[in-house]
Amino acid sequence: MILKAMFILIFLLMLIYSVVRPFSSISSKLFLMFGSSLGLLSVTDLSYINNIAELMGIQGGAKDLYLYISFLTIFLFIIYATERVRNLEKKIIKLTRQISLNSVNKNK
Amino acid sequence: MSKKNNDYTLDNVYIVIPLYNEESILYEVITDLQKTFSNIIVVDDGSTDNSNELLKDMDVTLITHSINLGQGAAIKTAFEYVCTIDQAFAVVTFDADGQHSTKDAINFANEIIGCEEDIIFGTRFIENEEYVPRLKRVVLKFATRVTNFLTNVKLTDTHNGLKAIKIKAIKKLNVDISGYAFESQLIVEVGRAKLLYKEISTHISYTEYSMKKGQGIRNSLIIAEDIINLMRLK
Numbered sequence: 045m046i047l048k049a050m051f052i053l054i055f056l057l058m059l060i061y062s063v064v065r066p067f068s069s070i071s072s073k074l075f076l077m078f079g080s081s082l083g084l085l086s087v088t089d090l091s092y093i094n095n096i097a098e099l100m101g102i103q104g105g106a107k108d109l110y111l112y113i114s115f116l117t118i119f120l121f122i123i124y125a126t127e128r129v130r131n132l133e134k135k136i137i138k139l140t141r142q143i144s145l146n147s148v149n150k151n152k
Numbered sequence: 153m154s155k156k157n158n159d160y161t162l163d164n165v166y167i168v169i170p171l172y173n174e175e176s177i178l179y180e181v182i183t184d185l186q187k188t189f190s191n192i193i194v195v196d197d198g199s200t201d202n203s204n205e206l207l208k209d210m211d212v213t214l215i216t217h218s219i220n221l222g223q224g225a226a227i228k229t230a231f232e233y234v235c236t237i238d239q240a241f242a243v244v245t246f247d248a249d250g251q252h253s254t255k256d257a258i259n260f261a262n263e264i265i266g267c268e269e270d271i272i273f274g275t276r277f278i279e280n281e282e283y284v285p286r287l288k289r290v291v292l293k294f295a296t297r298v299t300n301f302l303t304n305v306k307l308t309d310t311h312n313g314l315k316a317i318k319i320k321a322i323k324k325l326n327v328d329i330s331g332y333a334f335e336s337q338l339i340v341e342v343g344r345a346k347l348l349y350k351e352i353s354t355h356i357s358y359t360e361y362s363m364k365k366g367q368g369i370r371n372s373l374i375i376a377e378d379i380i381n382l383m384r385l386k
Contacts, residue, residue: 137221137330141229144195148233149214 048087055084075120082113164241165261165316166191166234170226171248175201182210184254185246189261193233194248195226224327224334231322240319241265247313256354260316263352270321270347273307274314274354284356291376299336304343307351311335314354321347332374 058080067073085092086106093106102108167189171178185192192212196204198220207214215229227245234240242264244257256274264272276284277293284292292311299310311332324345329337342349 134328136219137225140217140219140221141225141232144215144217144229145233147216149208149216 051087052084055080055087059084079113079117160241160265162188162258162261162265163190164239165189165265166193166237166240166243167257168227168230168234168243168245169194169248170197170223170230170245171195171199171203171207172197172220172223172226173199173201173203174248175199175203175206177250178203178206178248179210181246181248181250182207182212185257186211188254188258191240193230193243195230197221197223197226222330222334223332224337225330227334228327228330231325235319235322242316242318243322244316245313251356252314253355253357256314256352260314260352264316264318267350268348269350270318271342271349272316273309273349273351274312275307275309275351276312276354276356277308278351279353279355295376299339303340305339305349307339307349309351310339312354312356321345333377 059077062073062076062080065073067076082093082096085096090106093109097105097109100109102112104111167185169181169192171194174181182192182194193215194207194212195215195217196207197217204214204216213233215233217226217229231243234243242261244260244264246252246257252274260272260274277296292309296307296310300306324347325338325341327334327337327341
């Protein structure tokens with residue numbers, strides 16, 4: 045019972061956080077809102093999730109819905125991380141090139 | 153008042169050499185070029201051997217990347233630097249591993265001064281095809297076909313490091329890829345900017361050293377990756 049209350053509190057805080065925090069991208073905001081709502085519903089009553097899964101046409105119910113969401117999350121995370129690394133790489137390249145141009149060695 | 157092409161000499165053509173760990177052949181390559189060219193810019197792309205120390209004692213302009221960024225980034229740095237030099241008319245890009253000949257560089261430099269084209273690409277497939285290793289030939293020809301298909305530029309060799317480009321053309325190019333895909337992006341940009349171009353035959357020395365340095369299968373795979381990047385660019 046205490047554990048359930050703890051999880052409800054965590055998901056509730058996450059949901060409030062997703063609403064209050066200013067995100068740079070709307071997709072990140074929606075993703076956190078959706079995830080925390082789903083978590084909250086799962087802890088409160090699993091039948092809600094089963095209903096959602098049924099509504100979405102997922103035969104296996106909550107279990108399959110979680111599986112699909114996990115795949116989607118992993119996929120999105122990979123894209124996000126790759127893009128982030130690429131942007132950082134671009135910044136490092138720009139910075140290194142600028143430093144090198146500022147210290148050109150003319151042995152002439 | 154702007155100068156005419158024939159007002160320029162080889163002193164207005166800058167040799168650009170991207171470099172990464174070439175200490176064993178570097179001295180030979182540069183001293184040979186210095187017999188003809190007075191302006192040589194070497195971009196040390198984060199070498200971990202003694203290349204940088206060697207260059208400090210040579211009569212060249214040395215630009216040093218503190219970390220290895222890739223051939224494309226090295227060339228781009230050199231381009232950015234050359235664009236700040238008033239007397240520069242064109243650049244000739246030249247590989248540091250000794251596979252290009254000074255004779256070809258002189259030919260390219262004279263040609264870019266005299267011709268109306270903005271860029272001259274080197275090609276191994278007009279006269280010297282038989283010197284190219286078989287696997288390399290197959291990969292390069294495939295890469296060329298794909299590149300020609302995807303861009304508005306028709307070339308016979310899309311991955312030749314020897315090129316001559318006028319400064320006014322460099323200013324029109326928007327290249328930001330740091331690795332080998334730089335070559336493809338450059339071609340895409342030539343097509344986009346509608347620059348005038350032509351090809352000149354080059355001789356590539358496939359020495360044991362240059363093969364070891366990346367002219368083998370590994371390099372072929374990099375070119376294959378480059379084709380995928382090109383599709384992404386389009």
